[in-house]
Amino acid sequence: MKPLSRICLGLAIFLAVTGTVYGLTSHEPAGTMLLLVAALTFLFLFLVFRSAAQRSPEEEPEEEELEIGPTIWPFGFALSGAVIAIGVIVADWIVVVGVLGFAVCAWGWLREVTRSHAAHD
Amino acid sequence: MSAVATPERKAKPELSGPVLGMVLFVASEAMFFAAFFAAFFTIKDNEPVWPPPGIHLEDKVATILTVILIVSSVTVQIALRSMRSGASRRAKIWLGVTIALGITFLALQLYDYSQLGFGLRDGPFGTLFYVMTGLHMAHVFGGVVFLALVFSQVLRGRLSSEHHDPMSAGAIYWDFVDVVWICLFIVFYILTPR
Numbered sequence: 045m046k047p048l049s050r051i052c053l054g055l056a057i058f059l060a061v062t063g064t065v066y067g068l069t070s071h072e073p074a075g076t077m078l079l080l081v082a083a084l085t086f087l088f089l090f091l092v093f094r095s096a097a098q099r100s101p102e103e104e105p106e107e108e109e110l111e112i113g114p115t116i117w118p119f120g121f122a123l124s125g126a127v128i129a130i131g132v133i134v135a136d137w138i139v140v141v142g143v144l145g146f147a148v149c150a151w152g153w154l155r156e157v158t159r160s161h162a163a164h165d
Numbered sequence: 166m167s168a169v170a171t172p173e174r175k176a177k178p179e180l181s182g183p184v185l186g187m188v189l190f191v192a193s194e195a196m197f198f199a200a201f202f203a204a205f206f207t208i209k210d211n212e213p214v215w216p217p218p219g220i221h222l223e224d225k226v227a228t229i230l231t232v233i234l235i236v237s238s239v240t241v242q243i244a245l246r247s248m249r250s251g252a253s254r255r256a257k258i259w260l261g262v263t264i265a266l267g268i269t270f271l272a273l274q275l276y277d278y279s280q281l282g283f284g285l286r287d288g289p290f291g292t293l294f295y296v297m298t299g300l301h302m303a304h305v306f307g308g309v310v311f312l313a314l315v316f317s318q319v320l321r322g323r324l325s326s327e328h329h330d331p332m333s334a335g336a337i338y339w340d341f342v343d344v345v346w347i348c349l350f351i352v353f354y355i356l357t358p359r
């Protein structure tokens with residue numbers, strides 16, 4: 045976790061500097077905002093990873109990890125999201141189809157994860 | 166139940182899967198919302214009058230919504246701390262309060278929508294307002310469902326002071342939703358001239 049947190053901090057600093065310089069020189073809000081939010085996001089990740097690294101003992105034995113196999117549900121999830129987005133532009137009934145797909149995929153994905161957890165326990 | 170665990174043993178060695186997954190999800194969602202804020206400021210800069218004439222946002226309900234979400238962030242943290250300290254009954258109560266506040270937020274926002282004098286198709290401002298606040302509302306709805314699932318796990322006694330990752334993940338997500346709303350409130354109700 046320590047190297048990961050350092051990478052995130054480095055990226056946060058780099059993006060903050062880049063965003064500031066870009067904002068001051070271009071006066072363009074979209075890019076400036078995206079760069080600065082990316083900096084904040086990496087700062088958030090740095091803080092999370094650093095606190096995890098501080099909690100972890102130096103030589104902790106590896107714990108048995110829960111393995112979740114490959115699953116189609118995230119793909120369905122993304123597809124439903126795209127259908128909703130298209131529906132907003134094209135027609136309301138497509139949004140309904142997307143929302144239904146979204147709900148089904150959420151339910152399916154949750155069920156698969158719950159089953160994996162139950163099998164692991 | 167083991168009562169002889171040392172502090173080192175009790176401390177989790179790394180970020181757990183659900184918490185790490187949620188942290189990365191929140192990071193990606195931050196960029197997702199950032200894109201909309203970027204679009205908002207770009208469009209605003211290109212419009213001669215902002216907001217367009219005839220569009221007026223009343224901040225009374227929005228202020229109440231902000232207070233509700235901030236309070237719910239506090240209650241979800243109390244629930245999480247209670248669960249970490251083994252007080253599952255207290256955690257149950259505060260998690261229930263958080264869910265109730267989330268549902269209140271959704272109901273009140275729908276009421277606010279019904280009172281607005283403009284719609285989704287009323288120019289760029291209307292579209293941006295409804296898309297951004299609507300997407301946030303969808304996230305709040307997702308958060309309420311997530312917390313309800315966590316609540317059901319607490320009711321069934323499946324979470325404990327050692328195993329409370331779903332609640333930690335839910336709290337991270339709920340705090341994120343709160344932060345996004347505060348940004349929306351600042352952009353639409355404080356920075357936008359009335």
